[in-house]
Amino acid sequence: MIYVFDGSLEGLLTAVFEYHERRPSNLILTTAECYQPDVFTASHRIDNDPEKADRVWKALNRKLSATWLRRFYCAYLSEIPEAFRDLFEFCRYIFSNPSDVTQNYGNPHVLAVAGYARKVEREKHRMEAFIRFQQSSDGLFYCGIDPDFNVIPLIMKHFKDRYADQSWVIYDYKRHYGIYYNLDKVEEICLNQEEEKNLKLQRDKITSEQEPLYAALWKDYFKSTNIKARKNTKLHVRHVPRRYWKYLTEKE
Amino acid sequence: MSERIREKLSILADAAKYDVSCSSSGSKRKNDNKGLGNGHSSGICHTYTEDGRCVSLLKILLTNHCIFDCAYCVSRKSNDIERAAFTVDEVVQLTMNFYRRNYIEGLFLSSGIFKNADFTMERLLKVVKKLRLEERYNGYIHLKTIPGASEELVREAGMYVDRMSINLEMPTEAGLKLLAPDKSHQEVIKPLGDVQRQIIQFKEEKKVIKSVPQFVPAGQSTQMVIGATPETDKDIMHTAAEFYKNFSLRRVYYSGYIPISTDNRLPLLGTQPPLIRENRLYQTDWLMRFYGFHVNELLNDANPHLDVDIDPKLSWALRNLQFFPVDINIASYQMILRIPGIGVSSARKIVQARKFGRLRIDQLKKIGVSYNRAKYFITCTDSPPMFRDYQATQIKSFILAESQSKYLKNDIQQLNLF
Numbered sequence: 151m152i153y154v155f156d157g158s159l160e161g162l163l164t165a166v167f168e169y170h171e172r173r174p175s176n177l178i179l180t181t182a183e184c185y186q187p188d189v190f191t192a193s194h195r196i197d198n199d200p201e202k203a204d205r206v207w208k209a210l211n212r213k214l215s216a217t218w219l220r221r222f223y224c225a226y227l228s229e230i231p232e233a234f235r236d237l238f239e240f241c242r243y244i245f246s247n248p249s250d251v252t253q254n255y256g257n258p259h260v261l262a263v264a265g266y267a268r269k270v271e272r273e274k275h276r277m278e279a280f281i282r283f284q285q286s287s288d289g290l291f292y293c294g295i296d297p298d299f300n301v302i303p304l305i306m307k308h309f310k311d312r313y314a315d316q317s318w319v320i321y322d323y324k325r326h327y328g329i330y331y332n333l334d335k336v337e338e339i340c341l342n343q344e345e346e347k348n349l350k351l352q353r354d355k356i357t358s359e360q361e362p363l364y365a366a367l368w369k370d371y372f373k374s375t376n377i378k379a380r381k382n383t384k385l386h387v388r389h390v391p392r393r394y395w396k397y398l399t400e401k402e
Numbered sequence: 403m404s405e406r407i408r409e410k411l412s413i414l415a416d417a418a419k420y421d422v423s424c425s426s427s428g429s430k431r432k433n434d435n436k437g438l439g440n441g442h443s444s445g446i447c448h449t450y451t452e453d454g455r456c457v458s459l460l461k462i463l464l465t466n467h468c469i470f471d472c473a474y475c476v477s478r479k480s481n482d483i484e485r486a487a488f489t490v491d492e493v494v495q496l497t498m499n500f501y502r503r504n505y506i507e508g509l510f511l512s513s514g515i516f517k518n519a520d521f522t523m524e525r526l527l528k529v530v531k532k533l534r535l536e537e538r539y540n541g542y543i544h545l546k547t548i549p550g551a552s553e554e555l556v557r558e559a560g561m562y563v564d565r566m567s568i569n570l571e572m573p574t575e576a577g578l579k580l581l582a583p584d585k586s587h588q589e590v591i592k593p594l595g596d597v598q599r600q601i602i603q604f605k606e607e608k609k610v611i612k613s614v615p616q617f618v619p620a621g622q623s624t625q626m627v628i629g630a631t632p633e634t635d636k637d638i639m640h641t642a643a644e645f646y647k648n649f650s651l652r653r654v655y656y657s658g659y660i661p662i663s664t665d666n667r668l669p670l671l672g673t674q675p676p677l678i679r680e681n682r683l684y685q686t687d688w689l690m691r692f693y694g695f696h697v698n699e700l701l702n703d704a705n706p707h708l709d710v711d712i713d714p715k716l717s718w719a720l721r722n723l724q725f726f727p728v729d730i731n732i733a734s735y736q737m738i739l740r741i742p743g744i745g746v747s748s749a750r751k752i753v754q755a756r757k758f759g760r761l762r763i764d765q766l767k768k769i770g771v772s773y774n775r776a777k778y779f780i781t782c783t784d785s786p787p788m789f790r791d792y793q794a795t796q797i798k799s800f801i802l803a804e805s806q807s808k809y810l811k812n813d814i815q816q817l818n819l820f
Binding site (some may be wrong): 156159245251253254255256257258261275277280281282283284285291293300311312313314315316363364366368370371372373374375376377378379380381382383384385386388389390398399400 | 415440442457461466505538658755757
């Protein structure tokens with residue numbers, strides 16, 4: 151049996167609910183995107199049902215600690231097809247055991263969910279570190295990113311707490327949405343294709359007068375804080391993988 | 403204007419880079435006045451230099467003019483270098499603008515000593531107060547205590563900053579006397595002790611009155627220069643252990659000496675900085691703080707130096723084979739931590755996971771144990787039977803044969819003459 155869902159959290163939770171209704175054997179969960187029809191296996195399309203999803207979410211709240219609930223959510227945000235499968239199996243394992251089994255790192259699905267969560271948290275932390283704002287001429291601080299995982303929901307609070315006295319935008323080019331802070335609260339924004347292109351290409355033309363000075367100062371600082379006698383490129387690249395260099399002012 | 407400030411930043415950042423402390427952790431300062439910035443309890447490294455050290459703070463000197471002549475220091479009086487000084491306002495503007503762009507996690511402010519200690523400390527305090535009070539800046543501030551500054555100034559600074567530090571410079575008093583005749587360890591110990599007492603006092607008061615302000619919430623740290631004077635690793639680590647104990651330091655940093663001077667008391671210009679040694683010292687430091695090792699177990703009169711080719715944990719295990727093999731499924735957490743190839747997070751996972759069933763080799767590997775190293779020291783459910791006991795030297799050669807030392811490359815480089 152193949153369960154096909156749409157890749158949303160609601161869909162995933164609905165799938166868990168429907169599994170417990172029918173309990174089919176040899177079940178595989180897959181997203182609509184990855185689904186390949188198979189002659190020998192029946193498939194079942196999951197229709198998102200907020201009520202069913204809500205019941206499963208509440209049950210998870212009862213079963214899991216705050217740490218594990220966050221891990222569950224993080225693993226979901228990884229958007230990796232195997233992660234969905236592991237999350238599904240993780241739910242089955244959790245609900246089939248009356249006691250708390252989340253500490254059983256010997257179980258492959260528990261370990262896998264913890265592993266995905268760690269990857270996503272690492273990406274979140276990297277975004278908190280590597281985002282470089284540029285100030286536009288009207289005082290807005292902006293930055294475009296394309297993170298490996300969908301981390302914007304996770305980094306929102308950090309930036310809201312920290313940059314409370316400046317308005318800023320963080321935009322995810324890959325997933326085509328972003329967040330905007332207007333000195334009061336954070337809003338989700340979507341740009342159309344043209345606006346997105348403008349943000350990407352003309353970033354230098356809309357910057358404020360001060361921007362080039364501070365970018366230059368930062369590059370100077372980065373250069374003069376380096377100790378040449380201790381050069382260690384391997385370590386450098388391990389900490390700042392090349393795919394992040396495009397964000398970094400000092401690496402331009 | 404902009405050219406001059408670029409020049410100043412280059413000079414004063416260059417002079418500050420030998421201070422290795424860069425951590426931005428330990429402070430949970432909130433941004434509750436809707437200002438700029440907050441503390442991040444685990445800290446954030448915003449970038450890394452090409453030598454692989456993290457950059458999380460804007461690390462600068464207020465000035466590199468200095469009245470002292472310490473042989474190991476690049477800003478010493480007798481050194482012929484360009485001198486510069488920031489104004490208070492310049493430091494504040496730099497910090498604010500770097501922080502707004504998410505370049506940095508905070509400010510690390512140190513200074514050469516001009517006129518006298520109190521005068522210098524007052525200027526540092528002015529920067530800190532302006533940031534906190536006028537600019538409503540709540541990000542991280544690491545302030546260097548100036549040796550010899552009055553207790554009142556240090557105390558006032560402590561109300562605004564997140565971490566204070568003062569450097570021991572040389573691991574032993576004798577070493578310090580040799581290279582910096584004007585300085586003594588006593589000058590370092592006094593302010594460390596003062597701040598430490600006040601931290602405790604503020605914490606006690608906070609238990610009773612909730613509105614007591616924070617005082618140096620991220621604690622204190624210090625730094626020692628390694629390889630400039632002929633101390634043994636034992637001297638260094640025993641000093642470090644003592645300071646951890648007496649002053650509840652958050653960190654002791656070990657900075658491999660980079661030859662910057664032709665002074666004949668110091669290693670020659672062009673000598674390689676002692677990177678391996680520095681690495682082994684940090685490993686020992688970690689073993690003391692997170693793995694429950696006592697410094698005497700790792701370094702004592704019989705073993706005054708750390709092995710260069712293997713890490714100190716493996717080296718301890720090979721000296722103490724009577725404790726091994728350890729049965730993963732019944733041993734205590736403390737004992738599992740001591741097995742080479744198992745770190746803190748694997749040890750925790752093992753202890754939690756074994757409640758659900760006896761662990762096998764494949765599970766250990768998935769948990770993150772580096773099994774090729776650990777296999778000589780553990781037994782688990784499906785361990786192959788051992789028909790003979792290996793000698794420590796044999797185990798060492800097996801492990802060395804399998805592992806790729808990250809330092810091997812450096813050894814080869816040293817052979818090249820041109």
